[in-house]
Amino acid sequence: MSNPLIKLENVTFKYPDSEIKENNFAVNNVSLEINKGEFVAILGHNGSGKSTTAKLINMILTAESGKIFVDGKDITDENMTEDDIFEVRKKIGMVFQNPDNQIVATVVEEDVAFGPENLGLDPKEIRKRVDEALELVNMKEYARHAPHKLSGGQKQRIAIAGTIAMKPQCIIFDESTAMLDPMGRKDVMNTIKRLNKVEGIAIVLITHYMNEAVQADKVIVMKNGSVYLEGTPNQVFSQPQKLWNAGLEVPQSIELIDKLNKELGFDIPLKVYALDECTEIIKNKLMKE
Amino acid sequence: MSIVELKEINFIYGKKSPYEIKALDNVNLTIEENCITGIIGHTGSGKSTLVQLLNGLIKADSGVVYIDGKDIWEKPKEISRIRFDVGMVMQYPEYQLFADSVKEDIAFGPKNMGLSDEEIEKRILQSIEFCGLEKDILDKSPFDLSGGQKRRVALAGVMAMNPKILVLDEPAAGLDPKGRREILGGIKEYQRKSSNSVVIVSHSMEDMAMYCDRAIVMSHARVVTHGTCEEVFSQHQLLLDVGLDVPEITGIILELRKKGINIPDNIYTVDGAVTAIKSLYLNGSVGGGV
Amino acid sequence: MEASFGVYYEKDSVIHKLDPRAKLLFMIVFLVSIFVAKDIFSYLLLILITISSILLSRVPFTLVLKGLKPIFVIVIFTTILNLFWTKGETVLVSLNVIPNFWTLTIYKESLIRAGVLALRIIVLMACTSLYFSYTTTPIELTDGIETGLAPLKKIKVPVHEFAMMMTIALRFIPTLIDETTKIMNAQKARGADFSNGGLVKRAKALIPIIIPLFVSAFRRADELATAMECRCYRGGNGRTRMKVLKMKARDYIFLLITILMIAGVVLLNIYAKGYKI
Known part of the structure; x- marks a missing residue:
């Protein structure tokens, strides 16, 4: 594998004291890597530093110490110019939690065009990108609609389209599914997976939902500003106790197996199971008797 | 005993416009007292409309809402009184906080009820306990708190009114798993200790199964099924048919x-x-x- | 509430298709014409242009009149002021309202002046709403302002920023209206009373709505700013647009008409033998 797309080395950040307390949690000595085309989920309790980490990568915030590399370039370098910041944001797109607060224009396609317009692209190229992006998120028929009349999931897909139209190498989703209903969440998750698998865009998914995280290639669990657990979904979710300690939970299938193991002395390995796999194992255990 | 009874309720949005939407279609329903009832359904199933009918924020086009045996619209001028009996916590209630201190904010509801200062004081202390808040928070500005704490303060503000029925719309939305457990656990404790009735609207089938005693399933402006959680959740096919996950x-x-x-x-x-x-x-x- | 703001009336008319910049220019010239007009015939010309614009746009007359409702109060008020408190030469009516103290006198000149003023306001408002809201979407209008006024950037007028502010305002008006309803409902649920009591009490009752609304508006502004930065926004410099406005033949013809209009007004002022105001 070539250079990682994003690399954090011992990054620390502290909000100034004047900030409201919620944000007073620092990012503390965080090191992590995100490769090109990788799908990484970041889990953590509220205030664990996951959103702050995302904002550091996107240069909304500046790290106090440590180094952050984006596509090989050190973005913590003091000599970063405004144009350099521009380049970083072109590579790393971001979709936020509240769909209402990231849509700029009064017409869907105008909003999707906002990013490419800022890049100073040719009008024809912008048109092409906008159409492609809306196609990718399945919102083409809403191109001329007013965003405020759409559902939460639809708005969020518009926000995603607005980011894709800038052709980033990576998109960070900062709890982008938190305010959606189950249907909207499913739509957005399907879109995210398609972007990753088909378009090869690296995904950083910050979330509270375990069933979203199990779909990632890699899971990072943060606790009180530091990386607490890291690994494949199987590795991470095989440690239910640790996840509970971090204020999180595990999928019910793992909780069930964990409890069966403890109460009935089973030795079923803890990992992420598909429904069929999970029930087959339990059935076999029961049938043996 | 039932605390709420809905009789042949119809509600239409945008009446006589091309965008007419039937939000509730001949709904008949009872909600039992002294337990937690969950209302489950998709966005647009009519559950939010149903909830707003309970405290008279909206009025049905036809049909009657009985709270504790009384038609709430019997004297339309006194409709605001019903809001002392039916407490309502909206989605993302932290955005309703406004006072200089947490204490004042929680006291807003009880003050509007015309309670005495001692009574208000007592209720504030009670309600912050249910919501898992410490006493030292009372003098802080609500705007200096974390998101989760703000949510609890808003919740305490309604609990302090000690309503016969407490209605909560997605009380745990956007919280992390621990926050969800704490807030829903606190609501359960409040119900058990106060013996008031609680109604929770939520999308999360897991949460509903964990914290509710009874459940109502809504789909396309109708009540599809209701009963104890056991009765409702054993009708898997029905749940799947209306597009809900089990x-x-x-x-x-x-x-x-x-x-x-x-x-x-x-x-x-x-x-x-x-x-x-x-x-x-x-x-x-x-x-x-x- | 939404309807009262930027009511676009969808039709495929010539007026709808005009370039917003051409409309902008027309409106500026029209405004000047109204104030330049001195002769009764020049007024007739302007009325004629207003009526034919409405006909061409295929927006129903009733809708335009309905839109004028809010300004009727102003029209009536200024008419009365003009009627009673300006002096002329020819007395029309003289009424001794309070003997030896106050005599109401209405002069012919006042009557005409009041009528003309009312006409000015009505024609101006009718044309503005027709060209700027019934036949132009808000986004076309902001685009028109941004590109049409672009030359003003040379004298440091923040044209782009102004257009961006307008866009964002339009985008967030419905959101904030929704939010207001939600907050009001939440406070009502806590027993807040907005409809009873005296003025002071009612004003006080608004605090639980206004404060959360402001807090939320600031939070939204903050989040939106971050989101815009993430999408590489850094002001108008180096920014291109997906839709480039292009003046077509009909826009040039329209501008020609605009020039003829002001020329007509000026010529009528000088040569027409109508009543001079």
Whole structure:
């Protein structure tokens, strides 16, 4: 594998004291890597530093110490110019939690065009990108609609389209599914997976939902500003106790197996199971008797 | 005993416009007292409309809402009084905070009720305890708190009104798992200690299964089914038909039954599943009769 | 509430298709014409242009009149002021309202002046709403302002920023209206009373709505700013647009008409033998 797309080395950040307390949690000595085309989920309790980490990568915030590399370039370098910041944001797109607060224009396609317009692209190229992006998120028929009349999931897909139209190498989703209903969440998750698998865009998914995280290639669990657990979904979710300690939970299938193991002395390995796999194992255990 | 009774309720949005939407279609329903009732359904199923009818924020086009046996619209001028009986916590209630201190904010509702200062003081202390807040928070500005704390303060502000029915719309939305557990646990404790009735609207089947005693399922402006959680969650096919997921654990149980394991089909919590599997395993009557 | 703001009336008319910049220019010239007009015939010309614009746009007359409702109060008020408190030469009516103290006198000149003023306001408002809201979407309008006024950037007028502010305002008006309803409902649920009591009490009752609304508006502004930065926004410099406005033949013809209009007004002022105001 070539250079990682994003690399954090011992990054620390502290909000100034004047900030409201919620944000007073620092990012503390965080090191992590995100490769090109990788799908990484970041889990953590509220205030664990996951959103702050995302904002550091996107240069909304500046790290106090440590180094952050984006596509090989050190973005913590003091000599970063405004144009350099521009380049970083072109590579790393971001979709936020509240769909209402990231849509700029009064017409869907105008909003999707906002990013490419800022890049100073040719009008024809912008048109092409906008159409492609809306196609990718399945919102083409809403191109001329007013965003405020759409559902939460639809708005969020518009926000995603607005980011894709800038052709980033990576998109960070900062709890982008938190305010959606189950249907909207499913739509957005399907879109995210398609972007990753088909378009090869690296995904950083910050979330509270375990069933979203199990779909990632890699899971990072943060606790009180530091990386607490890291690994494949199987590795991470095989440690239910640790996840509970971090204020999180595990999928019910793992909780069930964990409890069966403890109460009935089973030795079923803890990992992420598909429904069929999970029930087959339990059935076999029961049938043996 | 039922605390709420809805009779032949119809509600239409945008009446006589081209965008007419039937939000409630001849709904008949009772909500039992002294328990937690969950209302489940998709966005647009009519559940939010239903909830707003309960405290008279909106009025049905036809039909009657009885709270504690009384038609709430009997004297339309006194409709605001019903809001002391039916407390309502909206989605993302933290955005309603406004006072200089947490204490003042929680006192807003009780003050509007015209309670005495001592009574208000007492209720403030009670309600922050249910919401898992410490006393030292009372003098702080609500705007200096974390998101989760703000949510609890807003919740305490309604609990302090000690309503006969407490209605909550997605009380745990956007919180992390621990926050969800704490806030829903606090609501459960409040219900048990106060013996008031609680109604929770939520999308999360897992949460509903964990914290509710009874459930109402809504779809396309109608009540599809209601009853105890056991009764409702055992109607898997119906839930799937209206496009809702069953809790993951129920899915596992159903799959086990399909595979010929003789396990009861009314299980909707992990602990319930563990108990059932344990008894099967120990009694050895695994593949019976299917 | 939404309807009262930027009511676009969808039709495929010539007026709808005009370039917003051409409309902008027309409106500026029209405004000047109204104030330049001195002769009764020049007024007739302007009325004629207003009526034919409405006909061409295929927006129903009733809708335009309905839109004028809010300004009727102003029209009536200024008419009365003009009627009673300006002096002329020819007395029309003289009424001794309070003997030896106050005599109401209405002069012919006042009557005409009041009528003309009312006409000015009505024609101006009718044309503005027709060209700027019934036949132009808000986004076309902001685009028109941004590109049409672009030359003003040379004298440091923040044209782009102004257009961006307008866009964002339009985008967030419905959101904030929704939010207001939600907050009001939440406070009502806590027993707040907005409809009873005296003025002071009612004003006080608004605090629980206004404060959360402001807090939320600031939070939204903050989040939106971050989101815009993430999408590489750094002001108008180096920014291109997906839709480039292009003046077509009909826009040039329209501008020609605009020039003829002001020329007509000026010529009529000088040469027409109508009543001079």
